[in-house]
Amino acid sequence: MKQDTIRTWGWIHKWTSLVCTVFLLMLCLTGLPLIFHDEIDAALNPDAWTPAKPGGERLDLDELLAVALDHRPGEVPIFMSFDIDRPVVNVTTGPTAGAPGPEMHFASFDATSGDLVPPADVGEDVMHFILQLHTDLFLGLPGMLFLGFMGLLFVLSVVSGVVLYAPFMRKLPFGTVRRDRTRRLRWLDWHNLLGIVTVAWVLVVGVTGIINTLEQPIIDTWKYRELADLVAPYGDQAPPEQFTSLDAAVARAVAEAPGMELQFVAFPGSGFSTSHHYAVFLHGRTPATERIITPALVDAGTGHFEGLREMPWWVKALSLSRPLHFGDYGGLLLKIVWTQLDIITIYLLVTGLYLWWKKRRQALPPPGFGPADRGASEPGPS
Amino acid sequence: MNARRSLWRVFGAPLLLGILSLAGLIWALLVEGPVDLVASLAAGCGLAVVAWTLVRRP
Structure with missing residues (x-):
C-alpha cells in the first residue's frame, strides 16, 4: 500500500473515530444492561400473579377492549398485544390514536376475567431511561437520526481500521502482542488484535443499529407506499x-x-x-x-x-435488525458472548483515544514510518 | 517471519474468524434449543483468540 493511501485511510480512521467515540461509548455502556433486560425485569418483578380462572375460557377481545376503555375514559385504543406465556392482554390507549409515546397509557388485563394485572414496573423507569438514552438521546427522531449518523461514522472507522490492519500486520504474525515493548506498542497491538477478531460482530451491531435508527422513516414509507x-x-x-x-x-x-x-x-x-x-x-x-x-x-x-400485506424486504430487514442489534435472541450464552464483545468494543474505543493522545503528544511521524514503529504502520487513531 | 506476507496471510485468520462469527450470529437467529449453544460459541469465536493471547507465554 502506498504511503499516500495509508495516510488517507489513517485520516479517515482518525476523524471518524474521534467524532463518534463519545457517543459510541455511551451506546456501548447503555447497551450492556439492555442485553439482559428480560433477566433484569424478571429479577426485579418476580411473577406471583395468577389468572382469576386458570385454564378458564378467555373473554372475547371486544369485552376486554371495553374493560380497558372503562379504565381510561375519554381515551381511544392504540395497540393491543398478547403475552405469550400467560393469559394476559395488554392495551395501549391515548388521547388520540396518533398520540406520541409519552402520552400513551399501557395496562394489562386478565384475559379470563378482565381484571387489571398489576404492572411489573419495578426498575422500569431506570430501564426506560437507559433505552431512551440509547435510542434517541431523548430527542425523538432527530436524536435517532443523529445516532444513526454516528453509527455510520463508526462503521467507516471500522472499515478503515481493517484497511490499515494490512500494512501494520505485514511483518507480524496474527495475534502478535509485543509485551516486551513500550506500553503504547502493547496497547496498539491489543487494539489491532481485538479490533480484527471482533470486526464481524462490530459491523453487524453497527449496521443493524443504523437500520434501527431509521425505524420511523421506514414505517412511514411502508404506510404511504405499500398501503x-x-x-x-x-x-x-x-x-x-x-x-x-x-x-x-x-x-x-x-x-x-x-x-x-x-x-x-x-x-x-x-x-x-x-x-x-x-x-x-x-x-x-x-x-x-x-x-x-x-x-x-x-x-x-x-x-x-x-x-x-407481506412486508417489503426493507421492513423485514428492520424486523431482523432489532434482535441482531440487541443480542437478546439466542439464549443466555449468546448474551454473555454479546456482553464480552461489548466490553471489548469499549476497550477498543478507550485504547483508540489513548493511542491518539499519546501519538499527538509525542508528535510521532506518520503511521508506519517512525523509528519507534519501524516496519509497523499504525491503524489506530493517529 | 516472511517480510512480504501476502494479503491472504494477513487476513486469512481474521477472515475465517469473521465468517464463523457471522455464521453463528445468523444461525442463532434461525434455530432454537440446544443448538443455540453451538451457534453462540461460533458467534463468540473471536473471544477464544483473545483468551489464547492472554494466557500464552510471550
Whole structure:
C-alpha cells in the first residue's frame, strides 16, 4: 500500500473515530444492561400473579377492549398485544390514536376475567431511561437520526481500521502482542488484535443499529407506499365512528393466515395502521419466521377483510435488525458472548483515544514510518 | 517471519474468524434449543483468540 493511501485511510480512521467515540461509548455502556433486560425485569418483578380462572375460557377481545376503555375514559385504543406465556392482554390507549409515546397509557388485563394485572414496573423507569438514552438521546427522531449518523461514522472507522490492519500486520504474525515493548506498542497491538477478531460482530451491531435508527422513516414509507391503495379510497374521510367487532376482525385475520400466530393489533389511526383499518399483525411459528411480521388489514367500519400485506424486504430487514442489534435472541450464552464483545468494543474505543493522545503528544511521524514503529504502520487513531 | 506476507496471510485468520462469527450470529437467529449453544460459541469465536493471547507465554 502506498504511503499516500495509508495516510488517507489513517485520516479517515482518525476523524471518524474521534467524532463518534463519545457517543459510541455511551451506546456501548447503555447497551450492556439492555442485553439482559428480560433477566433484569424478571429479577426485579418476580411473577406471583395468577389468572382469576386458570385454564378458564378467555373473554372475547371486544369485552376486554371495553374493560380497558372503562379504565381510561375519554381515551381511544392504540395497540393491543398478547403475552405469550400467560393469559394476559395488554392495551395501549391515548388521547388520540396518533398520540406520541409519552402520552400513551399501557395496562394489562386478565384475559379470563378482565381484571387489571398489576404492572411489573419495578426498575422500569431506570430501564426506560437507559433505552431512551440509547435510542434517541431523548430527542425523538432527530436524536435517532443523529445516532444513526454516528453509527455510520463508526462503521467507516471500522472499515478503515481493517484497511490499515494490512500494512501494520505485514511483518507480524496474527495475534502478535509485543509485551516486551513500550506500553503504547502493547496497547496498539491489543487494539489491532481485538479490533480484527471482533470486526464481524462490530459491523453487524453497527449496521443493524443504523437500520434501527431509521425505524420511523421506514414505517412511514411502508404506510404511504405499500398501503397507499388502501388509504386512497378513503381520501380525507374521518375514521369510522363505530368500529366493527375487533374479535371478529382478529378471528378472520388469523383464519386467513394458516401457520401464523397473532402478535398484536394496531387500531385505526395508530402509527402502524391506516385511519380506517385494524392492522392485525401475525408472525410465523418457526425460529426463522417468528420475527417476520405480516399485517392483515380489516376495514374497521365494515369488517371487510382487505388481505394480508407481506412486508417489503426493507421492513423485514428492520424486523431482523432489532434482535441482531440487541443480542437478546439466542439464549443466555449468546448474551454473555454479546456482553464480552461489548466490553471489548469499549476497550477498543478507550485504547483508540489513548493511542491518539499519546501519538499527538509525542508528535510521532506518520503511521508506519517512525523509528519507534519501524516496519509497523499504525491503524489506530493517529 | 516472511517480510512480504501476502494479503491472504494477513487476513486469512481474521477472515475465517469473521465468517464463523457471522455464521453463528445468523444461525442463532434461525434455530432454537440446544443448538443455540453451538451457534453462540461460533458467534463468540473471536473471544477464544483473545483468551489464547492472554494466557500464552510471550
